Amino acid sequence: MSVSDFIDPILSFIANNPSLAGLICFLAAMGEALFIIGLFVPTTVVLVGAGTLVGLGKLDPVPLFIWTTLGATAGDAISYWIGYTFKDKIKRMWPLNKYAHMIESGEKFFQQHGGKSVFIGRFVPGVKSVVPGIAGMAGMNFTRFSVVNVTSAFAWTIAHMGPGIIAGSALGAIGQISGRLAFVLGALLVVIFLIVMLGRWLILIILPLFPNTHAMIVSWFAKRDDRVSRWIAQNFDPAHPRSTGMLASALLLLISMPAFFWIMGEVAPGEPMVRADLAILNLFDSLRTPVGDKIMVFMTTLGDGVVVTGVTVAVAAYLFGRKAWRRGIGFVIAMAGTAMFVPLIKLLLHRSRPIELYAGADAYSFPSGHATLNAVLFGICAVLIAHDLKRWAKAGIFTVFATYVITIGFSRIYLGAHWMSDVLAGLLFGTAMVSAFAFVFGPIHNEKIGRATLAWIVVVTLAAFGGWHLSTSFDKALLTYEPRTNKEVMTASSWREYGWISVPARRIELNGDREEPLVIQYAGSLRRFADISEKDGWHLPPKWSLTTAGGFVEGETPPDSLPILPRSQNGHQPDLVLIRKDPGKDKSGRWVLRLWPSQYEVLEGGRLQPLYVGSVVHEDIVRPLGEFSGPRTDIHAPPLADNPATHIPGSVIRTRSDGTEVVLGFAEDKTGQP
Structure with a gap:
């Protein structure tokens, strides 16, 4: 199962519901323009993401552009009304009084640039969420404000969606070369962007909520007589122009x-x-x-x-x-x-x-x-x-x-x-x-x-x-730095006798945790394995799509109609996934088999065959309130009768020190195909 198998349902849902995407962009654009509240709204994430989907060809740019422009216009209009209605009372209202410094910055900005500050301020971090309100507080003519509001919203939408469209087009072009490369670059951009956003929220939102903490700590040190305390009180005094930077440096040092x-x-x-x-x-x-x-x-x-x-x-x-x-x-x-x-x-x-x-x-x-x-x-x-x-x-x-x-x-x-x-x-x-x-x-x-x-x-x-x-x-x-293959080779006889012990016994998650036991070691063709398992009722699961993903929100979805949730083994995605529905009408679960590639190859008859490791788990389909269908793993290791590898001719069974049984099977495709 590839990365695109997980992303496609999300993109398909947004592409098939453009009005919903437009509404989300409208609310995000309006939220960022609201007085002070805009600090909390991650509009850039939404709009750049929407622009990326446009660049990927998943969304129509025209309605999305209109929705976003209308949202930015409405947000500024509401902020103007708040400022016009409450005037200077805003500075004393909680929690707005915690951000009085931002209101003061907005007032200075408005005094410096006048009416055009409504246009300019929309693009200036730190004041864009307060300038429209300041314009209302200052009694700016509403007609003039509206003209500037609409034109600035138009330009602001282009500035925010444009980079996303370019990024989406670039990722789309890269995806034509390699979907894996597009995934890697996209993941790197997401990590960097999240770090920047978290830093922004810490500086603008969290710190202003605790304005007196800094002064209280410094006051405590100032009351002490020792030289170190006096030095701390002097250098970290809020009145000291560089005390905030020193405090941030000290905290980073103490954490890192x-x-x-x-x-x-x-x-x-x-x-x-x-x-x-x-x-x-x-x-x-x-x-x-x-x-x-x-x-x-x-x-x-x-x-x-x-x-x-x-x-x-x-x-x-x-x-x-x-x-x-x-x-x-x-x-x-x-x-x-x-x-x-x-x-x-x-x-x-x-x-x-x-x-x-x-x-x-x-x-x-x-x-x-x-x-x-x-x-x-x-x-x-x-x-x-x-x-x-x-x-x-x-x-x-x-x-x-x-x-x-x-x-x-x-x-x-x-x-x-x-x-x-x-x-x-x-x-x-x-x-x-x-x-x-x-x-x-x-x-x-x-x-x-x-x-x-x-x-x-x-x-x-x-x-x-x-x-x-x-x-x-x-x-x-x-x-x-070219990729290197680190495959280890075992002969078929040595693998069956003692080599199987060196193969991982449990699935390893990306966080390093050991999960369910690996009860299959299989060398040979995946097609041959699937053919043998099919005789016992095993078959390929449904692929991820808008229809199959919707099965999770329906209470009557059959177990074999739900797509399989992803699981990795030591960083690898499974090369083969099979499912088998529980027999009997009173059963509501399914067995799920996954085969992952390992670092080993088995030599048999002069030919090397890849060695796969596999798990077989049972999933019970939980239906809370009869409205949803969710798989829950309730059996992590199957009885031998439910392990399809036992049907492979010549398979052998080995028992590990913890009591779990692993089936070793070898089956080469008779057609010679993998």
Whole structure:
């Protein structure tokens, strides 16, 4: 079952219900324009997603555009009415009084730009949800407001849906080359976007709800007599211009460093995270494509040591050239300390890489040097460039640098150069180092650094060293990171006698948890297995579609009419799924068989046959209130009579130490086809 089998029902439902999609876009656009409430509405997610569906050809752009424009217009009109009706009372109303600073920012914005602020403000983060209300509070003429409202809503809709349409068209084109590549790129974009959205909500929504907490903590330290408490009270005083940044840096340091050491303890042999690492590695290995490999090799090459060294030297030279001695020394210490820390931990843990790449300490895996060094380098550059800028400018700069670093880390997992935990640990340690640098050197105000100049130095040096390194090593890197088959071969006799013990005994989820036992080991043709099982009532399940998915919301759907929910084994999707309905009219369940590929091959008669592992579980169809049909696994291992592998000629039964029985079967397709 492919990824598209799960996505197609959702896309089909939206495509077949365009009025519902339009209503959702209307409500989202209106919600973001509502006074203050717009902070809580993730309109960008909805509209960019809708635009992506337009680009994929799943939605008609014209009605969607009209619905979105009307929603944005209605939201601003309601905000105008709220401001016109309540005037200055708004500042004292809960919970609006928690966001008084935003209302003040909106008032300043309106005073600066006048009536055109309604148009401009719709595109400015932080004030777009308050400007229409401010216009009403200021008594702006309604007719004039309406004209600006409609025209700005029109332009705003284009600006929000346009990127989605372009992205959808691009993903559609990529999907023609490879659906797997489209899935990988889409997943990466979703992860980055969620991180940005969560950060935005934390800054704009959560923090303003606790305005006095900061002052209370500082007041408590101020009452104490010791020197450390007085230093904390002085530097973290809300009146201190950099206290918020220092507080955020301290919190990040206190979170990221313990998290790093927690992951370090979780990568010991036998821990669930180790199994999760392997499952995720297998998942990405199954999604690799030639085009995707080139993109990820491009990114991982930009994160190589020679590029990092070039940018580091350029930034250090600039800082010392500007006589920013303390920041320059701090930067060099952070980079040098990280460069020594990474190989030290590698030598301490001796964790093997998924593939052999380097020699010496770099031959080991934990933590990822690419993720760690790039996180420290570009994180500190972001701190220096964003220093003393406004909040949204800082957010933009950190977003750009974080996206770049996360993509490099993602490339290491995709290419199989590192385990997922290696990259997570590297990003966490890098975050801790950047937080420490910001905490120590953030309060410095007498070392002037040209932010634009430093940004250009980073970009130009990265382009120069990265371009040179790519031109000399890209083709070699493609060969280094090419997909590798790690199949282990057993003879049929050794497999039946003792080799079966080395095959996984339980299904492993992506999170590393062990689930139901694997009661089948089968070598041979899947077609032959399906033909043999068909004689005992086993057949292919219905495919996912709008009709079959609708069966879950009907209370009388037969068990064999419901599609099968996805389950992975060690990161792999099943290559064969069969179902068999319970015999008898009083039964309401079904048996589900799944066969997944394993890392083994069996040699028989001079031919290699892939070895599959399988589970057979029983699902009871639960019908709450008689209105829904939901499968619930109630038997995780079948009796031998319900295991179709026993019908394979020459099959043998083995018993594991935990008492579960596994059936070993071999059946080559007589036609010679797989």
